Amino acid sequence: MSFLEAEALVCLRFTPNKAALLYMNQQWNRRKFLSLATTSAVSSVLLDGLREPLNAATRKMNVLFISIDDLRPTLGCYGDPIVQSPNIDKLAARGMVFTRTYCQYAMSAVSRNSILTGRRPDTLDIYDFTTNFRTKLPNVVTLPQQFKRNGYHTEGMGKIFHTHHCNYDDVRSWSVPSWPPESRGPLTPKELQECLGNEKSPQTALKTAQELSVARNRPPVTGAPANDRGLKQTTIANHAIERLSALKAANKPFFLAVGIGVHLPFIQPKQYWDLYNPAQFKLEDTKNLPMFAPYYAGNNASELRSYSGVPKTGPIPDELVRQITHAYYARVSYADAQIGRVLNKLDQLGLREQTIVILWSDHGFHLGDHGLWAKHTNYEQATRSPMIVSVPGMKVVGQKCNALTELVDIYPSLCELASIPKPNGLEGTSFAPLLNNPKRPWKKGAFSQYRRKRMGLMGRSLRTARYRLTEWTNENNSNTSVIELYDYQTDPQETINIAGLQGNTQLVANLKSQLRAGWRAALPPQT
Template identity: 50%
Template structure:
């Protein structure tokens, strides 16, 4: 201590002794959500995808090769991630239920950061898109651009002036600026907000809508690709022996005016849709790059945890399906990248089985916060130091049939992904009676072309996997030391 006398006033100055380290500043969190993004990215080995900004983030972080959502449709998946609870706890299995109906006092992920002194903000789609899905207690200020109007999806008069349903063309290719669509506006708003909140610990959630249908993107992103060179679906039939419960009629896509109501799509339309998906993905990559570059310009990058995730995967004609809403690998597997200050392993991949429900405890622990009670995921923080250590033996997803309902589903498909297999039981939701089973051997059949659950030689395997499914997620998580 030093005691100084200035003009008769005693001033006490405290200082840190030489060599003593100051406690590190609390890390910020940049929480990037992308809707309907499958692992069709350069950093996941896609040879065609033009995603330089996401690739750059991956080079400074960790790519999780085996990350899975808990239910492959927007509202249930996001409710699960944001509360750290699984769908049967949130009681959200459809697009019309708010998680606070079943869990009115639950503390969401951003809410928990807010309770611990963080300034929490949301731009774009973080929860579900409609206005009723907002959750004001999660944030320090009202959400920005949380609801998408028709003009956010389309810019061309031919699409904007369609009567009836808002669904017009399934794709839109327009010679417009990035900000003409909602995601360009979201990116711009995030860049502007960073300057406002840079001087306090923040949790900034930025949610992008594309590549969700319609596949709308400005002309330059379409020009990145030669449609004739884009990969077409490798397997377009339903899996052999798959139960009808496992499939659907691609209703989400069928509602667009340029898509036939039934039957296979013309080859030209298949190519156009795949081109649109790639273009929309590159458009989102550019928006993500804008936000991260601003973070770097402000000198905040080194003290910010960045996580990029998608709420679920997507079918682009594989299995004869379009969109999501199944328990197949293409719908449940998601891209997940984490880059954190002081992360020991960067530019590497982990094959550990992880789940979106794990993000709540992971981010809380990375920020030095005590984990709250009631979370149903496992912190992935140890994997950031040692990505190859023993980890979960399974990841769990589920999907109901029918899934558009008012109270609760009749049948629930519970799906288990191990290192080698995907096993699914379709159970009567009330009684638990098994109506149908699926088993896919990913060592021999990564495209899930044949359901082998009915084969005699799989009886023992079915018994073991069924028991693992019955034990649930807690039984799949070993003690992490």
């Protein structure tokens, strides 16, 4: 190890908030820095798996990991005729659009746990937003942590891990602390210990109630500010742009995670609101749950109803539906603009040809279909997520891949694309082969699930190329079940549950058998 590398490693260990940034920008006072250094400290850092920087001949690909909160495939590259998303569409033209990517659980915390650990919710045994994954698998190696162990500088900003409602950031994953500070989680050491020691402590319940009460006291759509100065998504993009410049100067492969939000409450600058005419938005035809669907398959729009000005029960007024839909589209365009600024900086720095770019959302989002809002269901609009991948040297660009893929596939895919080893225990499948041949035979199904804890029910869902079968079972008696079945070829809007219709008995049995066989039985054929 060189002397300069030892300096950097100790710097990252002892004073990560400021010293690492100063050092990487060559502003660190070496004498002051050396006063912190000890042989044992350097050894401790080396145990984390950090390697020497690679030379130009063997340099690994960088990774720009763009996470978007609550984005359904409301993008031009997915065929939406209204949305204005020129920057994401430009990325799609330089990469591949995966049209059938599904989350494993339509809740941010659970989905992100799955993506970042490469494990499915049943393996993690986490179905809520209060349980940190390390309470279940304390030694699991996360996606950024695996890159860190293989010589990468890893850094996150914005929402990457879920850090709300008694949850917290994963410090082992990053070379420097997450930014901004509030993205590291709002907990004091005492509160953290309470969460780790007792997930259902009175203190935890009080904290969650206090956070939710804040939401109830504000409307779902806030008046559009004149500009984006000071707005959170803009500051995140600003920071990402600054860090890209510093990371290029550091001349070391990086894994940069940038989290941009499209989340309630919807706040965006006026210029993005003005992109749309409210009359453009056609209200959803399906205002009720599918015929013959069990009532608990819906979510009662509980997230939206927690905001002020929204009826606590009954239908949402059409005028408010149109306003919220307008705000959602404006928020997507605002997010697109910030992502565009980051991608433009990547180009300006000459980093695009050595950087893998992946853009994904943690789940989809209901916009009034079935009378539902936000997520928390097993239906198509909640479980289907956009995913776009651009890799330098791709032979196939600007095309769409209709193969069934899952967000849990991201971890092994990035490892393969970056030529770093995959740790044992991953439960996804690398989609790297699809980048060369998007029409090759692939998975037979994608798997999602959602728990209705108060009712003691778990809904497990299988999405095939044509059908979705969801089985709701009593968690105390798996032999008792209710089945939903939707045929997207004849009923793309999921208007009728056909599981009980005459003539579908064998189809239900076949799909139910495939669902219970699980994800391992649905893997792509070996070639």
